[in-house]
Amino acid sequence: xxxxxxxxxxxxxxxxxxxxxxxxxxxxxxxxxxxxxxxxxxxxxxxxxxxxxxxxxxxxxxxxxxxxxxxxxxxxxxxxxxxxxxxxxxxxxxxxxxxxxxxxxxxxxxxxxxxxxxxxxxxxxxxxxxxxxxxxxxxxxxxxxxxxxxxxxxxxxxxxxxxxxxxxxxxxxxxxxxxxxxxxxxxxxxxxxxxxxxxxxxxxxxxxxxxxxxxxxxxxxxxxxxxxxxxxxxxxxxxxxxxxxxxxxxxxxxxxxxxxxxxxxxxxxxxxxxxxxxxxxxxxxxxxxxxxxxxxxxxxxxxxxxxxxxxxxxxxxxxxxxxxxxxxxxxxxxxxxx
Amino acid sequence: xxxxxxxxxxxxxxxxxxxxxxxxxxxxxxxxxxxxxxxxxxxxxxxxxxxxxxxxxxxxxxxxxxxxxxxxxxxxxxxxxxxxxxxxxxxxxxxxxxxxxxxxxxxxxxxxxxxxxxxxxxxxxxxxxxxxxxxxxxxxxxxxxxxxxxxxxxxxxxxxxxxxxxxxxxxxxxxxxxxxxxxxxxxxxxxxxxxxxxxxxxxxxxxxxxxxxxxxxxxxxxxxxxxxxxxxxxxxxxxxxxxxxxxxxxxxxxxxxxxxxxxxxxxxxxxxxxxxxxxxxxxxxxxxxxxxxxxxxxxxxxxxxxxxxxxxxxxxxxxxxxxxxxxxxxxxxxxxxx
Numbered sequence: 323x324x325x326x327x328x329x330x331x332x333x334x335x336x337x338x339x340x341x342x343x344x345x346x347x348x349x350x351x352x353x354x355x356x357x358x359x360x361x362x363x364x365x366x367x368x369x370x371x372x373x374x375x376x377x378x379x380x381x382x383x384x385x386x387x388x389x390x391x392x393x394x395x396x397x398x399x400x401x402x403x404x405x406x407x408x409x410x411x412x413x414x415x416x417x418x419x420x421x422x423x424x425x426x427x428x429x430x431x432x433x434x435x436x437x438x439x440x441x442x443x444x445x446x447x448x449x450x451x452x453x454x455x456x457x458x459x460x461x462x463x464x465x466x467x468x469x470x471x472x473x474x475x476x477x478x479x480x481x482x483x484x485x486x487x488x489x490x491x492x493x494x495x496x497x498x499x500x501x502x503x504x505x506x507x508x509x510x511x512x513x514x515x516x517x518x519x520x521x522x523x524x525x526x527x528x529x530x531x532x533x534x535x536x537x538x539x540x541x542x543x544x545x546x547x548x549x550x551x552x553x554x555x556x557x558x559x560x561x562x563x564x565x566x567x568x569x570x571x572x573x574x575x576x577x578x579x580x581x582x583x584x585x586x587x588x589x590x591x592x593x594x595x596x597x598x599x600x601x602x603x604x605x606x607x608x609x610x611x612x613x614x615x616x617x618x619x620x621x622x623x624x625x626x627x628x629x630x631x632x633x634x635x636x637x638x639x640x641x642x643x644x645x646x647x648x649x650x651x652x653x654x655x656x657x658x659x660x
Numbered sequence: 661x662x663x664x665x666x667x668x669x670x671x672x673x674x675x676x677x678x679x680x681x682x683x684x685x686x687x688x689x690x691x692x693x694x695x696x697x698x699x700x701x702x703x704x705x706x707x708x709x710x711x712x713x714x715x716x717x718x719x720x721x722x723x724x725x726x727x728x729x730x731x732x733x734x735x736x737x738x739x740x741x742x743x744x745x746x747x748x749x750x751x752x753x754x755x756x757x758x759x760x761x762x763x764x765x766x767x768x769x770x771x772x773x774x775x776x777x778x779x780x781x782x783x784x785x786x787x788x789x790x791x792x793x794x795x796x797x798x799x800x801x802x803x804x805x806x807x808x809x810x811x812x813x814x815x816x817x818x819x820x821x822x823x824x825x826x827x828x829x830x831x832x833x834x835x836x837x838x839x840x841x842x843x844x845x846x847x848x849x850x851x852x853x854x855x856x857x858x859x860x861x862x863x864x865x866x867x868x869x870x871x872x873x874x875x876x877x878x879x880x881x882x883x884x885x886x887x888x889x890x891x892x893x894x895x896x897x898x899x900x901x902x903x904x905x906x907x908x909x910x911x912x913x914x915x916x917x918x919x920x921x922x923x924x925x926x927x928x929x930x931x932x933x934x935x936x937x938x939x940x941x942x943x944x945x946x947x948x949x950x951x952x953x954x955x956x957x958x959x960x961x962x963x964x965x966x967x968x969x970x971x972x973x974x975x976x977x978x979x980x981x982x983x984x985x986x987x988x989x990x991x992x993x994x995x996x997x998x
Contacts, residue, residue, distance in 0.1 A: 326873035328855065328966075330895040330932040340895075341931050344938030348920075348954045383930035517666065523931065535664035557668040557678075582686075589927035589964045592721035593679050593861065594668040600682030616686045620958070626927045628666075628964070649996070656994035658987070 327526070334524040338380040338402050345387060349653040352391045359400040359407060360415045361387040367396055372490045372499055373419040374483065375453075376428040377412050377435055379405045381523065382543065384654040385622035389480060391652030393659075394487035403524055404544050406434030409441035416446045416453055424452035424496035426486060426503070430475025431459040432543075454496055456503045458482060460512040460633065462571045463540030463548045474542055476512040477585040477622040477631045481615075484655060485641055488648035502640065510581075510635040511571040513564050516541040517554060518589055518628030530627070539564070543587075543624050557594065561601035561632075568634045569609065576610040579642060581635040586620040589628040602632060615645045621654065665864070672862040676718040676740050683725060687991040690729045697738040697745060698753045699725040705734055710828045710837055711757040712821065713791075714766040715750050715773055717743045719861065720881065722992040723960035727818060729990030731997075732825035741862055742882050744772030747779035754784045754791055762790035762834035764824060764841070768813025769797040770881075792834055794841045796820060798850040798971065800909045801878030801886045812880055814850040815923040815960040815969045819953075822993060823979055826986035840978065848919075848973040849909040851902050854879040855892060856927055856966030868965070877902065881925075881962050895932065899939035899970075906972045907947065914948035917980060919973040924958040927966040940970060953983045959992065 331337055338359060346353050346361065356362040359380075367373065374394070378386045379401040387398040399415045401407035419425050425446075429439040439455055446453045459470045460478030482503060489502050517537045519528045532538060532551065537560070540548020555563075574580065582602055584595040595618045603613055615637065622631070637645070649659030669675055676697060684691050684699065694700040697718075705711065712732070716724045717739040725736040737753045739745035757763050763784075767777040777793055784791045797808045798816030820841060827840050855875045857866045870876060870889065875898070878886020893901075912918065920940055922933040933956045941951055953975065960969070975983070987997030 327892050328873055330855075330892075330898055330928065330936055332894050332896050332935065337931065337935070340938055341934035344934035344936070344941070344956070347941045347951075348934070348937050348956050381929075381931060383934065517668075523929075535666055554665050554668075556670050558670050560668055588929065589966075590668065591719075591861075591926065591961065591963050592958070593675065593719060593963070596679035596682035596686070596721065597670065597675070598668055598682070599686050600678055603682070603685045613685075618682070618686050620930070623929065625929050625931070626966070628927075651996050656996065658989050658994065658996060 328521065329523050331523055337523055338400060341380060341383065342387065342400060352651065352653050356418055357414055359411065361390050361398045361400065363390055363392065363396055369421050370423055371493055372423045372496050373397065373421060373425045374428065374486050374490055375415060375419055375425055376479065377407050377438060378430055379403060381625055382622050385480065388654035389483045389652045391650065393491055393648060393650035394483045394652040394655060403522065406438045409438045409445065412438050412442035413445040416442060416451050417449065420451045424454065426496060426499050427453055427455045428479055428482060429455055429457045430479050431457050432474060452496065454500055456500060456507065458507050460510045461542065462511050462513055462567060463542065466570045476514060476543060477583065477633055478507065478510040478512050480621045481581060481583065481635065481645060482506055484650055485644045487650060488644035505638060506635065506641055509572060510633065511568045512631050512633040513539065513567055514541050514587065514629060514631045515539045515560065515564065516627055516629035520588055520625035520627035523625065557597045558601045561598045562605055564632045565602050565605040568632065572634060572636055574611055574636045579612050579614045579637050580606060581615040581637055581645065582606065582613045583616065583633040584618045585622055585631040585633060587624045587629050587631060588626040590630055592618060595630055598630065614642055666859065667861050669861055675861055676738060679718060679721065680725065680738060690989065690991055694756055695752055697749065699728050699736045699738065701728055701730065701734055707759050708761055709831055710761045710834050711735065711759060711763045712766065712824050712828055713737065713753060713757055713763055714817065715745050715776060716768055717741060719963055720960050723818065726992035727821045727990045729988065731829055731986060731988035732821045732990040732993060741860065744776045747776045747783065750776050750780035751783045754780060754789050755787065758789045762792065764834060764837050765791055765793045766817055766820060767793055767795045768817050769795050770812060790834065792838055794838060794845065796845050798848045799880065800849045800851055800905060804908045814852060814881060815921065815971050816845065816848040816850050818959045819919060819921065819973065819983060820844055822988055823982045825988060826982035843976060844973065844979055847910065848971065849906045850969050850971040851877065851905055852879050852925065852967065852969045853877045853898065853902065854965055854967035858926055858963035858965035861963065895935040896939045899936045900943055902970045903940050903943040906970065910972060910974055912949055912974045917950050917952045917975045918944060919953040919975055919983065920944065920951045921954065921971040922956045923960055923969040923971060925962045925967050925969060926964040928968055930956060933968055936968065952980055
């Protein structure tokens, strides 16, 4: 553990509160705080529509609160750095969002988040709140075809917020949203690669161990080990290997329409992400697959960890409509709409 | 110079071409290539409106080509890593954009860009192309009140693209745009701080020298030295010092309406940017100043250099209208509009 200070923070215990305060001050027309570490829309959705809620630790900015806004999330419940918020805070948010139409709670498959969600949903049920859970598990690093329970939630939650948010604005019911979301999560796969370490901002400890010039495919969002380390290969070789693994998982039929996202996790340049995207797109094209929705952006980071996540989703027509044509107005995902 | 490969690239000589290919493949409904390293809108603006064009080296993604789109830039002419495009390529772009309404060429004050712009404008004049230049010089690291010629162009060009793009869509004339833009550039000031080094992707050389735990306020976009190195201080102390220097330059009257942007330059987390933004906002508030337009985003990076740029602009009412209320639909700046 290093004692050299390298980050612009103040009191390490106040990081989450301060970063959320800065965030809502920056985007006051879109988001506001509705309680300690609970971010909601500045202009709430009509009460007769289903609310989309999520939860997760801070330290992954802009995720997850960056996607609160019209056509995406209604509420993000934030824990401390890399830590799930407690069940009580989540229950408090569910009470705030309570409505007859119901609440869809998106949970990334990480043990702390799942535990908080289950406990809060039990409390909510007793309080007469209509809430259903949708768990994401897009990480394929546990192995091709591994059971959903073994697969963590990575950046796949973000386009899911876009799909669900757009469908909820249209007035879809809770059961319809659950079906639309489940169909999306069943067909999205993400793979991470890391090439550099990051430090935990509260204690300066390295959260992983990766020598310079070494890459690790499959590293998780908190430094969990992946598929082994090897010397860095070229952008094209990396993209080809990752596309191949993701296609092994998804098995897209020829002619399938896909989403392709390169999500920067921290210190890797967008220059590199563009070069990776280029080869991934060309590889998919060569397999007879068509990219119809795409994005190169830091949507879910791991502090300053160098590397990125590659996300591929096989899309239905209604997912394409919700992703590309419907308006979204969150601070870190804006779609003008058609 | 290290021989350890740390970046996802292929042939170092093909970086710019490949990153631009990936970029236009990702956002085909917004941007396309119209020649070697010339990025234009996928759906061009009407010919009777002034075209907004800029130029600059690559390696600063998403700048500058990330802001080509409806309501922002019509064309971005790209050089190699950190290098101005040649006058011939810029002249080629001016020929493509030629129209009776004219072209406004935004030039960041860096010697290579200025030289290319001057030469290309001479060629354009001889070819009967109506083009005028607007040079940006928002960096205050040369000292408070230093002559404009001594001040480099930093991230201030990006909100300028938004202002000019919106005004051009409204049908403002070339002379009107020059006046609107000049009034904006006269009232924008930017200060950079670096806390970590980056490498040049073509030769792996460090472009600056900054030990771990040390910060340098005023470092330029290519590692140019600033106001001296010192041990990293807290987020609040850093924000306070930077706001004070920027206000010394701008001297905003009490009650002024401001834009505040924190632009990440590479490896520093958005978590930190939010915390910096929070204190900068509060400091401005304490001075009786009102932030009415703001953004926390990596808009102009310096490879993976840790640090950020703080930008403050004193806004007129029409600038506020153009920034906040008018539609923009570029890949890295989208405003729904009112």
